[in-house]
Amino acid sequence: MIDVHYWPTPNGWKVTIMLEECGLDYQIKPVDIGGGDQFKPEFLRLSPNNRMPAIVDHEPLGGGAPVAVFESGAILEYLADKTGRFLPKSGPERYRVLQWVHWQMANLGPMMGNANHFKNYAKNIVEDPAQLEYGAKRFVGEVDRLSGVMDAQLAVHPFLAGGDYSIADIITWPWAMLMGRLIDENVWDGFPNLKRWVEELAARPAVDKGYHVGRELAKRELTEEEEKARRELLFNQTNDKVRKAREEAAKAAS
Numbered sequence: 001m002i003d004v005h006y007w008p009t010p011n012g013w014k015v016t017i018m019l020e021e022c023g024l025d026y027q028i029k030p031v032d033i034g035g036g037d038q039f040k041p042e043f044l045r046l047s048p049n050n051r052m053p054a055i056v057d058h059e060p061l062g063g064g065a066p067v068a069v070f071e072s073g074a075i076l077e078y079l080a081d082k083t084g085r086f087l088p089k090s091g092p093e094r095y096r097v098l099q100w101v102h103w104q105m106a107n108l109g110p111m112m113g114n115a116n117h118f119k120n121y122a123k124n125i126v127e128d129p130a131q132l133e134y135g136a137k138r139f140v141g142e143v144d145r146l147s148g149v150m151d152a153q154l155a156v157h158p159f160l161a162g163g164d165y166s167i168a169d170i171i172t173w174p175w176a177m178l179m180g181r182l183i184d185e186n187v188w189d190g191f192p193n194l195k196r197w198v199e200e201l202a203a204r205p206a207v208d209k210g211y212h213v214g215r216e217l218a219k220r221e222l223t224e225e226e227e228k229a230r231r232e233l234l235f236n237q238t239n240d241k242v243r244k245a246r247e248e249a250a251k252a253a254s
Contacts, residue, residue, distance in 0.1 A: 001025050001026065001027060001058050001059065002019065002024055002025065002026040002027075002055050002056065002057050002058065002059075003026070003027055003029050003055060003056040003058070004016065004019065004026050004027065004028050004029060004053060004055055005029045005031045005043060005046060005047070005052050005053055005054040005055070005056075006028050006029065006030065006031060006052060006053050006213075006214060007030065007031050007032065007033050007052055007053075007214070007217065007218065008213065008214045008215055008217055008218050009033070009052075010109070010112075010174035010175045010178065011051075011052070011053060011072045011109070011174070012052060012053050012214075013174040013210060013211050013213075014053075014072045014075075014076060014170060014171050014174050015053045015055065015072060015075050015076070015079075016028075016209075016210035016211075016213040016214075017170050017173070017174070017206060017207050017210030017211060018075075018076050018079050018080075018086070018167065018170050018210070019079065019210065020205075020206035020207075020209045020210040020213075021085070021086065021170065021204075021206040021207075021210070022079055022082075022083045022085055022086075024079070024082075024083065026055075028213065028214055030214065030217055031043060031052040031053075032217070033052060034218075038050045038051060038052060046068045046070060047070035048070070049070065049071075051070070051071075053070070053072055053075060054068065054069065054070040054075075055068070055069050055075050055078075055079075056068045057069070057078075057082070060082070061081070061082045071105075072105070072171060073101050073102065073104075073105045073171060076101065076167040076170060076171055077098070077101070077167065080167050086165065086166045086167045086170065087166060087167050088163075093163060096161045096162055096163065097161040097163075097166045097167060097168045098168075099161075100160045100161050100166075100168035100172070101167055101168050101171055104168070104171050104172045104175070105171070107146055108143075108146050108150075108172060108175050108176065109175050111139055111142045111143050111146060112139075112143055112175050112178065112179075112182060114135070114138075114139040115136065115139035115140045115142070115143050115182055115183075116182055117135075117139075118132060118135035118136040118138075118139055118140075119136050119140065119182065122135060140182075140183060143179070143182065143183065144183070147176075147179060147187070147190075147191050147194055148191070150172070150176065150191070150193075150194050150197075151190075151191040151192070151193045151194040152193075154193035154194055154196070154197045155193045158197075159197070160172060160197075169197075169201060170207075173198065173201045173202075173207065174211070176194065176197075176198055177198045177201075177202065179191075179194075179198075
């Protein structure tokens with residue numbers, strides 16, 4: 001059994017989709033990121049960066065003590081190696097997949113997260129319209145560029161890494177499928193190959209099931225005060241604010 005410390009966001013969906021594709025048994029351990037669960041000592045022992053997802057595999061390959069892994073890219077690589085699926089074991093084919101995994105982690109995810117922040121959240125925090133305009137333009141423009149990168153790759157390959165369906169596709173789809181919602185519903189007109197790929201992956205039963213895991217967790221409506229506290233937790237973190245939680249986690253682990 002694998003414990004999945006999770007909240008229904010694109011980074012969380014990556015892991016549940018992979019688990020569904022691999023047919024692995026897992027149980028969800030909710031991490032309410034708007035309620036501060038990511039700062040609890042027991043979670044920080046698993047994920048010192050105070051970000052979900054994280055997993056604990058109670059039946060690791062080869063036996064032994066449970067294995068904890070944080071960061072979605074590392075989790076998908078771990079699960080691929082555990083099951084022998086969606087990632088070649090060696091050679092150039094393995095690195096063709098991994099380069100696209102790292103591309104998503106370093107580029108598409110952060111840029112879409114920042115674009116979403118400036119378009120949808122920052123208006124409740126930042127009073128200067130010029131700051132909002134610059135931030136939105138900068139990051140939405142970068143998302144547009146990255147969409148072109150994917151579209152060009154998918155014009156000549158059915159999947160991102162150029163071979164079979166892989167963890168490169170699994171890790172990228174949860175962000176890429178939000179393109180229309182983030183930018184404009186007509187954005188797909190400029191990226192027909194990306195649109196084809198998003199729709200084909202959405203039709204996979206495991207992708208659909210993994211995408212809908214825990215959807216009910218985030219449905220509770222927040223009061224104005226709760227929403228303000230949530231924004232503070234998600235967007236105004238500093239070293240000083242999280243130091244106490246890290247120190248408590250370190251004490252509990254010693």
